[in-house]
Amino acid sequence: xxxxxxxxxxxxxxxxxxxKASIVVxxxxxxxxxxxxxxxxxxxxNFGNFTVRKYPAxxxxxxxxxxxxxxxxxxMPFFKVGLGLKAKVDKK
Amino acid sequence: xxxxxxxxxxxxxxxxxxxxxxxxxxxxxFETLKDTLAxxxxxxxxxxxxxxxxEKKARMGRNPQTKKPxxxxxxxxxxxxxxxxxxxxxxx
Numbered sequence: 001x002x003x004x005x006x007x008x009x010x011x012x013x014x015x016x017x018x019x020k021a022s023i024v025v026x027x028x029x030x031x032x033x034x035x036x037x038x039x040x041x042x043x044x045x046n047f048g049n050f051t052v053r054k055y056p057a058x059x060x061x062x063x064x065x066x067x068x069x070x071x072x073x074x075x076m077p078f079f080k081v082g083l084g085l086k087a088k089v090d091k092k
Numbered sequence: 093x094x095x096x097x098x099x100x101x102x103x104x105x106x107x108x109x110x111x112x113x114x115x116x117x118x119x120x121x122f123e124t125l126k127d128t129l130a131x132x133x134x135x136x137x138x139x140x141x142x143x144x145x146x147e148k149k150a151r152m153g154r155n156p157q158t159k160k161p162x163x164x165x166x167x168x169x170x171x172x173x174x175x176x177x178x179x180x181x182x183x184x
Contacts, residue, residue, distance in 0.1 A: 006121070013124065028118065028121055029137055036182060089170045
């Protein structure tokens, strides 16, 4: 499923136009990006939490040449699956 | 940030819908995502990332308290792979 499939599904289920559905879907993901940019944590019950994790700088190696390269510190988004969804995905 | 904040923004951006309707629409988005992932179908949101269900094989683990070896059963887990765009945004 892509974002446009999601928009279509929301339009059908919520009986609203595709334009309106795309406002709903896009504002959700835009907001999440903005929150993460600020380093905020996002908590969606029964879905999961998004947090930003900071990773320290380290010296890596170019796997092709074996040359050491320094990798600067970086921030990465991290998703922790919520309990409800975790169980739903793994239902036996 | 929580779902309540998301509903607030969607309500503002949508216009012409009540808060209750906005809440319902946000709910539809997350329910659709959950139902799709429950079917082990991948969800790709451009500019945000991909949610992928991965099948894990059974493996041997150990109860760290009793040190007793136990089998960790085969299971499905949900992983989130952030998009390159999101990673870049967070490191600007």
